[in-house]
Amino acid sequence: MFRYIVRRLLQMVLTFFGATFLVYALMFANQDDPYQALVGERPLSEAQRAALDAKYHFDDPFLTQYWHYVKGLLTGDFGISLTNRSINDMLAEAWPVTIKLALLAVLISAAIAVSAGVFAGIRRGGIFDHATLAVALVMLALPLVALAPLAQVIFGVKLGWFPVTVTRDAGLYDLLLPALLLGTVVFATELRVTRSSVADNMRADYVRTAKAKGLATKRVIGVHVLRNSLIPVITLIGVDIGALMSGAIIVEGVFNIPGVGYQLFKGIRLEDGPLVVSFVSVLVIVFLVINLIVDLLYAALDPRIRYE
Amino acid sequence: MSDLNAVTTAEAPGPAANRPRHGSSPAKPRSLAGDAWLDLRSSKIFWISAALVAVILLMAVWPSLFTSAGPRDCVLANKHAAATSGAPFGYDFQGCNVYAKTIYGARDSLIVGVFATLIAGVVGLLAGLAAGYYGGWLDAVLSRFVDVMLGVPFLLAAIVLAKRLSSDPQSNGIVAVTLTLGLLGWTTSARVMRSAVISAKGQDYVAAARMLGAGAARQMFRHILPNSAGPFLVVLTILLGVNIASEATLSFLGVGLKGDAISWGLAIAEAGPSVRTAAGPLVWPSVFLAVTVLAFIMLGDAVRDAFDPKLR
Numbered sequence: 001m002f003r004y005i006v007r008r009l010l011q012m013v014l015t016f017f018g019a020t021f022l023v024y025a026l027m028f029a030n031q032d033d034p035y036q037a038l039v040g041e042r043p044l045s046e047a048q049r050a051a052l053d054a055k056y057h058f059d060d061p062f063l064t065q066y067w068h069y070v071k072g073l074l075t076g077d078f079g080i081s082l083t084n085r086s087i088n089d090m091l092a093e094a095w096p097v098t099i100k101l102a103l104l105a106v107l108i109s110a111a112i113a114v115s116a117g118v119f120a121g122i123r124r125g126g127i128f129d130h131a132t133l134a135v136a137l138v139m140l141a142l143p144l145v146a147l148a149p150l151a152q153v154i155f156g157v158k159l160g161w162f163p164v165t166v167t168r169d170a171g172l173y174d175l176l177l178p179a180l181l182l183g184t185v186v187f188a189t190e191l192r193v194t195r196s197s198v199a200d201n202m203r204a205d206y207v208r209t210a211k212a213k214g215l216a217t218k219r220v221i222g223v224h225v226l227r228n229s230l231i232p233v234i235t236l237i238g239v240d241i242g243a244l245m246s247g248a249i250i251v252e253g254v255f256n257i258p259g260v261g262y263q264l265f266k267g268i269r270l271e272d273g274p275l276v277v278s279f280v281s282v283l284v285i286v287f288l289v290i291n292l293i294v295d296l297l298y299a300a301l302d303p304r305i306r307y308e
Numbered sequence: 309m310s311d312l313n314a315v316t317t318a319e320a321p322g323p324a325a326n327r328p329r330h331g332s333s334p335a336k337p338r339s340l341a342g343d344a345w346l347d348l349r350s351s352k353i354f355w356i357s358a359a360l361v362a363v364i365l366l367m368a369v370w371p372s373l374f375t376s377a378g379p380r381d382c383v384l385a386n387k388h389a390a391a392t393s394g395a396p397f398g399y400d401f402q403g404c405n406v407y408a409k410t411i412y413g414a415r416d417s418l419i420v421g422v423f424a425t426l427i428a429g430v431v432g433l434l435a436g437l438a439a440g441y442y443g444g445w446l447d448a449v450l451s452r453f454v455d456v457m458l459g460v461p462f463l464l465a466a467i468v469l470a471k472r473l474s475s476d477p478q479s480n481g482i483v484a485v486t487l488t489l490g491l492l493g494w495t496t497s498a499r500v501m502r503s504a505v506i507s508a509k510g511q512d513y514v515a516a517a518r519m520l521g522a523g524a525a526r527q528m529f530r531h532i533l534p535n536s537a538g539p540f541l542v543v544l545t546i547l548l549g550v551n552i553a554s555e556a557t558l559s560f561l562g563v564g565l566k567g568d569a570i571s572w573g574l575a576i577a578e579a580g581p582s583v584r585t586a587a588g589p590l591v592w593p594s595v596f597l598a599v600t601v602l603a604f605i606m607l608g609d610a611v612r613d614a615f616d617p618k619l620r
Contacts, residue, residue, distance in 0.1 A: 014452070015459035022465075026472040141605035143553035145560045146594040149576050153587045164584065246463035250557060254580065268467060269562045276471070280464045287461055 001299060008295055012288050019284050020073065024066050027277045073281055081267070081275040090263055090275070091282060097168065098252070098259035101175050101182060102244050106237075109183030110190055114233065117194025121229070122221065124199040132191060140188035144247050148181050148254040165256040178251045185247040186240040193236055197229040204228075231302050238294035245283050341538070347614035354610035360603035367414040377405045379412035379570055400575075400589035401582050410592045413572045416565055417600070420486050421552040427490025428497060428551075429544050435494065436501025436540070437528050441509060447502070454495045465492055466554065470563040480569040485558055489551045497543045504536030511535075542612040549604030556597050572597040 060068070072079055078087035120129040155177055156164035162177040163170075201207060202225060210220045248261035256262065260279060267275035348354045367374060382404035397406035439450040457465075466488055474484035508514065509532060517531045558564030559573030566574070572593040579589035 011452075011455065012459075015456045018456045019460045019465075023468050026468050137606065137609060138602065141549065141602040142598050143556060143601050145553065145557045145573060145576060146598040146601075149580065149583070149590050150594045150598070153583060153591055157584055157587060242461035245461050246557075249463060249561065253561070264467075265561060268471070276467070280468060283464055284460055288459060291459070 004299060005296065008292060012292050015288060016285065017070075019288075020070060020281055021066060023277055023280055023284070024069055025062075027273050069277075073278075073285070078278040078282070079274055081278075082270070082272045083275075087275060087278045091260070091279070093168075094258060094260040094263050097170075097257060098248055098261060100172075101179055101252070101257060101259060102248060104172065104175055104179035105182035105244065105247075106186065106240065108179060109187045110233075113187050113190035114194050114230070117191045118198050118221070118226065118229070120191070121195040121198025122202065124195075124202075129195070132195070136188040136191045139184045142184070144181065144185060144250045147184065148178075148251050151177060151181055152254055168258050170257070175257070178255045178257060182244060182247045182251045185243045186236070189236055189239070190233060193232050194229065197232045198225060201225045201229050231298070234301065235294060235298045238291040241287055241290050245287065344538070344611070344614040348610065351610050351614065353606055354614075357603045357606040357610060360599065361607060364414055364418070364600050364603065367411055368418040369415075371412045371415065374411045375405075375408045377408040379404065379409045381405060381408070397592045398586065398588040400579060400586070406589050406592055409570060409575060410572070410596050413570045413575060413593060413596065414600070416482060416569050416571050417552050417555055417597075420482060420489065420555045420565070421548050421604075423486045424489035424493060424551045424555075425544055425548045427486070428493035428547060429540075431490070432494035432497030433501055433540065436498040437505055437533065439498070440502040440505025441524070441528050441532065443506075450498070451502075454498060457492070457495050462492060462554075463557065466558060467561065467563055470558050474563065474566075478567075480567040481559075481565045482569055485555055485564050488558070489554055493547055493551060497540055497547065500543050501536065501540045504539055505532055508532045508536045538615045539612075542608055542615055545611055546605055546608035549601045549608065552604065553597070553601045 076088070078091065081087050081090065116132050120126075120132045123129060152164060155161050163174050166174045166178065207220060207224060210224050211217075215224075245261070248259060249265055250261070251257070252259045252261035253265040260283070264276065264279045264283075266272075267279060382402050384403045397410065400406050400409070435450055435454075439447040469492065470481075470484055470488040473487055474481045505528075514527060514531050517527050522531070555564055556571065556573030556576070559566075559571040560577045562577065564573055565571040575593040576590060576597075579586070579593075583590050
């Protein structure tokens with residue numbers, strides 16, 4: 001177990017430096033003139049150049065610039081966007097909205113997917129099983145960038161059940177439609193994994209033993225099967241976070257929800273390099289850390305799993 | 309567009325007539341592909357998705373068959389005008405014919421999807437073959453590299469890479485998006501290829517070929533590849549649908565197609581702000597995009613079921 005943790009940490013460090021280096025190199029390396037990229041068409045005096053150097057370290061060699069950037073990331077100082085706002089402040093404002101949206105999405109989709117998956121897994125091959133698998137395939141295939149605007153038109157504009165755009169201090173109900181849409185990106189995998197793991201466990205010896213002891217079906221499924229079947233579903237959280245981040249950029253863009261994805265969406269449109277790099281880096285770090293925690297949790301939860 | 313045909317129908321080769329039918333002569337061995345084709349022929353989902361794909365292909369190759377209006381015949385006086393017989397979907401905020409624009413949007417989407425999938429397929433094939441066949445340090449390096457790539461959320465990586473590649477303001481972004489999706493999309497296919505190669509490598513026929521003096525390249529391409537290509541081709545079919553969705557997503561975000569390219573993702577982004585005034589320009593590209601991606605992914609799913617009956 002200890003060796004596994006060490007190896008997993010080393011792998012995360014490798015991914016962190018690989019990903020941040022690539023992001024940084026792609027965004028900032030080989031810029032023709034980084035000063036003009038910042039100030040636009042206006043002429044630039046020597047004093048202004050020196051001031052920009054002090055702020056953005058343009059005069060340093062590339063690796064030193066990268067080091068400044070990593071140091072900023074690790075100490076939680078993300079610098080200033082091109083619109084001259086502190087990126088830390090923007091992140092602090094945006095995170096609560098996104099976390100609220102993502103939690104709501106995960107809770108709703110997990111509740112539906114897990115209960116549907118359990119029923120489908122108990123009666124594998126039945127009508128309900130076939131129907132849920134078909135729904136899951138359609139949900140998996142429909143791109144969010146098509147689904148979200150369609151839902152906005154139908155349920156927001158035409159029917160008027162939900163607000164078309166969402167403000168910063170939105171209540172849970174305002175976030176419900178975006179959260180349902182965001183939930184579709186994780187629904188299908190959660191359902192499929194629950195179903196197959198329930199179906200596998202239904203045939204396990206311990207289930208036969210429990211039935212032979214005369215336990216009620218409710219207890220056999222609710223306690224014995226469910227506890228063992230949900231472990232693989234938990235590992236999905238790691239994968240889900242990546243899908244949720246991608247989905248949040250789209251959903252928040254469509255519904256103008258002022259979260260992390262929306263700021264990133266706006267940053268891309270406004271060609272705000274520092275903002276895009278900082279937001280992408282923060283999202284990558286969050287993704288890596290959550291995946292590390294989930295992997296360790298998995299090893300702790302399932303005693304059969306022992307990593308060499 | 310014959311490239312796409314090659315990808316989607318590669319699993320179902322040859323007319324069924326010259327293949328033995330189910331159970332007619334058990335002595336004659338059937339190939340894996342022949343078995344899969346017999347399965348596919350009775351699958352409703354396969355025929356529905358194949359028909360949809362055929363219509364979409366026709367739309368991309370020959371859009372004037374569907375509409376006589378041009379996608380760029382825009383008259384500002386027609387802004388948000390209602391539907392007419394030549395423009396059943398109405399007009400958008402620039403007075404463009406939404407129906408014509410949506411029909412013509414299929415071409416760029418498919419070009420990006422097909423070529424990105426081809427790039428991903430070639431890279432994934434070579435990387436998977438090399439890693440699986442040679443093993444050792446090459447396998448270790450390639451596998452760690454794939455781990456690192458899969459350790460970054462796809463869309464975030466794609467945004468950064470596409471932004472970098474499309475720095476030229478004159479280009480329409482087709483090359484940039486194709487390269488982005490191709491360079492980021494090969495990892496899954498390489499993994500699938502690698503594990504199929506590893507299991508095929510230990511088979512007797514490969515050992516026999518080696519003893520008969522076949523070199524590494526001949527073993528890989530003549531003996532191992534034909535027997536491990538099935539799952540790999542299935543992954544590519546699904547990747548084609550995913551790539552079309554990713555192109556629309558990147559275009560929607562503003563780092564994808566631009567300029568004179570016509571894209572469903574671009575149309576969705578343009579129609580967003582005036583959705584309360586006119587919903588049509590937003591709805592129709594979304595519907596076409598959804599149906600296209602769904603058709604390709606359903607096709608891939610049907611083909612996978614035929615190739616791997618264990619999964620059902």
